[in-house]
Amino acid sequence: MSGHGDGGGPLRATFGSALSGTVRVPGDKSISHRAFLFGGLAAGRTRVTGLLEGEDVLATGRAMRQMGARIERDGDGWVIDGVGNGALLEPEGLLDFGNAGTGSRLTMGLVGTYDFATCFTGDASLSRRPMGRVLDPLRQMGTQVIARSGDRLPLAIHGPRVAAPITYRVPMASAQVKSAVLLAGLNAPGITTVIEPVMTRDHTERMLQGFGATVSVETDAAGVRTIRLEGQGRLSAVPDFVVPGDPSSAAFLVVAALIVPGSDVTIENVLMNPTRTGLVQTLIEMGGAIDILNQRESGGETVADLRVRHSELKGVDVPADRAPSMIDEYPVLAVAASFAAGTTRMNGLDELRVKESDRLAAVAAGLAANGIDHEEGHDWLTVTGRPDGRGYGGGTVATHLDHRIAMSFLVLGLACQRPVTVDDGAMIATSFPEFVGLVATLGGTVEPA
Numbered sequence: 280m281s282g283h284g285d286g287g288g289p290l291r292a293t294f295g296s297a298l299s300g301t302v303r304v305p306g307d308k309s310i311s312h313r314a315f316l317f318g319g320l321a322a323g324r325t326r327v328t329g330l331l332e333g334e335d336v337l338a339t340g341r342a343m344r345q346m347g348a349r350i351e352r353d354g355d356g357w358v359i360d361g362v363g364n365g366a367l368l369e370p371e372g373l374l375d376f377g378n379a380g381t382g383s384r385l386t387m388g389l390v391g392t393y394d395f396a397t398c399f400t401g402d403a404s405l406s407r408r409p410m411g412r413v414l415d416p417l418r419q420m421g422t423q424v425i426a427r428s429g430d431r432l433p434l435a436i437h438g439p440r441v442a443a444p445i446t447y448r449v450p451m452a453s454a455q456v457k458s459a460v461l462l463a464g465l466n467a468p469g470i471t472t473v474i475e476p477v478m479t480r481d482h483t484e485r486m487l488q489g490f491g492a493t494v495s496v497e498t499d500a501a502g503v504r505t506i507r508l509e510g511q512g513r514l515s516a517v518p519d520f521v522v523p524g525d526p527s528s529a530a531f532l533v534v535a536a537l538i539v540p541g542s543d544v545t546i547e548n549v550l551m552n553p554t555r556t557g558l559v560q561t562l563i564e565m566g567g568a569i570d571i572l573n574q575r576e577s578g579g580e581t582v583a584d585l586r587v588r589h590s591e592l593k594g595v596d597v598p599a600d601r602a603p604s605m606i607d608e609y610p611v612l613a614v615a616a617s618f619a620a621g622t623t624r625m626n627g628l629d630e631l632r633v634k635e636s637d638r639l640a641a642v643a644a645g646l647a648a649n650g651i652d653h654e655e656g657h658d659w660l661t662v663t664g665r666p667d668g669r670g671y672g673g674g675t676v677a678t679h680l681d682h683r684i685a686m687s688f689l690v691l692g693l694a695c696q697r698p699v700t701v702d703d704g705a706m707i708a709t710s711f712p713e714f715v716g717l718v719a720t721l722g723g724t725v726e727p728a
């Protein structure tokens with residue numbers, strides 16, 4: 280088991296005053312992981328500002344150090360001296376990724392084509408999650424895998440002397456799988472091709488281009504994307520890399536402002552990459568007063584400030600094809616839907632079963648514990664809301680080592696007449712260590728229970 284930071288133990292959120300004020304959320308988790316990975320690989324010195332200093336990302340930084348990168352905190356940022364593409368060192372000891380699916384899977388891809396052994400471990404949640412989705416394409420490239428049955432952590436991999444570049448059609452909507460194959464391709468001769476039938480977050484493609492890799496993307500009439508990466512090319516440091524605010528963290532504050540009466544909250548500098556904005560789109564369709572202000576470019580991405588006011592929401596049907604652009608936001612959408620008039624139907628949720636917890640089951644159990652009308656299917660969820668939230672709350676929610684379950688149900692508690700307790704707040708530090716403090720800044724109450 281990996282240790283997790285402070286904030287462990289139960290937390291309780293209570294209804295109080297309206298939320299108001301202007302805040303910034305920490306850096307995007309997906310981009311922060313990649314900043315350590317690509318900065319640690321690229322030749323030269325990358326300086327990163329706005330990085331999320333959550334446990335998941337720090338685990339990726341530690342892993343890159345174990346493989347030869349120099350990574351230091353420096354003033355308001357991080358300085359990374361990369362090893363150069365193809366020049367990672369065999370790590371001594373285990374790479375421990377704690378709770379982090381993204382860090383572990385992307386790193387498996389990255390080292391999967393190196394002719395040395397790498398051992399991966401993680402916490403109880405990560406050890407339950409499927410790794411075959413990344414190991415299968417690596418096996419096609421020549422990687423040997425020693426794993427427990429079912430391809431779960433802990434496991435070891437050893438790359439071939441010369442890896443075979445492959446063409447791989449990603450069988451599920453997963454940016455992690457796409458990314459792992461592309462990163463493996465960095466150390467394989469020739470062109471590695473990933474075919475992505477459903478577009479997922481595109482940070483790997485964009486950032487690899489920014490670090491000088493030769494990557495092309497073609498999209499056909501049906502929306503199928505073909506991504507080609509030229510292996511064994513030079514990667515060059517980015518002297519000044521800026522990480523935008525995380526829309527998946529902003530999501531908790533956005534929903535809190537929508538459901539706590541009288542609220543008026545502005546969240547500055549939020550990443551608005553269209554592969555990440557499904558929740559905002561859905562909440563606006565539900566009648567949420569969300570103003571997207573001051574849209575601008577920052578570090579090759581669009582960012583904006585979101586002004587969010589308490590709103591009368593109505594239930595909507597959320598199409599299955601929107602799932603990739605809001606895959607981490609369904610738990611908190613379910614909380615918003617609890618206060619919407621009518622029924623919200625969420626479809627295409629099969630991937631929620633294999634996140635930090637079985638998020639579909641965890642959300643359904645949390646809604647049940649707090650008196651909220653819902654129905655759970657194998658890959659869908661419906662929530663029938665009550666705008667006044669009468670009778671809601673009073674429950675204790677099992678978080679199953681899942682930060683987003685913890686934060687979603689604390690947001691619920693900010694709007695219920697009776698408090699909501701989550702059994703463990705420790706995992707919040709994996710992605711959003713500032714969460715409890717920012718809620719307090721806005722006037723909300725989350726305390727140890």
Ligand code: S3P
Pocket residue numbers: 308309310381452453454455456458479480606607630
């Ligand atoms: C991520 C991709 C998503 C997402 C995760 C971060 C990434 O996972 O849930 O939080 O940074 O690539 P999948 O690709 O497995 O859906």
